[in-house]
Amino acid sequence: MQHNRQIDGLAPSLQKDIRLAVDVLEQGGLILYPTDTVWGIGCDAFHEGALHRLRSARGVPPDEPLVVIVDSLEMMKRYVRHLHPRIETLLAYHQRPLTVICEDLMNVPPYLLGSQPSLAMRIVRDAACQSVVQLFGRPVVASTAAKKGHYAPSALNEVQLEIIRHVDLTIQTVREQPACGKPSVMVRYTSEGELIFLRK
Numbered sequence: 001m002q003h004n005r006q007i008d009g010l011a012p013s014l015q016k017d018i019r020l021a022v023d024v025l026e027q028g029g030l031i032l033y034p035t036d037t038v039w040g041i042g043c044d045a046f047h048e049g050a051l052h053r054l055r056s057a058r059g060v061p062p063d064e065p066l067v068v069i070v071d072s073l074e075m076m077k078r079y080v081r082h083l084h085p086r087i088e089t090l091l092a093y094h095q096r097p098l099t100v101i102c103e104d105l106m107n108v109p110p111y112l113l114g115s116q117p118s119l120a121m122r123i124v125r126d127a128a129c130q131s132v133v134q135l136f137g138r139p140v141v142a143s144t145a146a147k148k149g150h151y152a153p154s155a156l157n158e159v160q161l162e163i164i165r166h167v168d169l170t171i172q173t174v175r176e177q178p179a180c181g182k183p184s185v186m187v188r189y190t191s192e193g194e195l196i197f198l199r200k
Helices: 012-026 048-058 073-077 085-093 127-136
Strands: 031-034 039-042 067-070 098-102 119-123 185-189 195-199
Touching: 012 031, 012 127, 031 127, 039 048, 067 127, 073 085, 073 119, 085 098, 085 185, 085 195
Parallel strands: 067 119, 098 185
Antiparallel strands: 031 039, 098 119, 185 195
């Protein structure tokens, strides 16, 4: 599919990479890309075959929980029945990338969830990642581009060859603002009304 919609504020070469990435995602393929945190493997979050390939590439079990990225609070709310106002406030004002463990889900296939009835979601503010998700129109997996047990790569030259061999496209265009190079802050809001920081 051709994606002719204008992508504002990004270099033409990066816009081309983004459109190619969306084409790969729509075909159930895997992309290797710099997320807003570290380098990640991405795929259509709702494509069972792509999820199987991704988990296999990383050497993780079929029930391994995955992180997905969305482009906005509105997109997140398509899949969460009730998002507490405290979470919305945190998402609006938190400076670092923030992943929220979401429960009370809807419109989410069970093969995405892993062993727990929850889903880790992050609203990306990085312009390139946001453009990928916006053009694609639904959540994209942002799984660490490393075999299980290995450190998260902050640069392309740190990604293992075993990972690169499994992907269909690598976004190599250099961005003006590189990823932060470390995993996101992670929070969970309990049914008792307690906000727990799982990773700071």
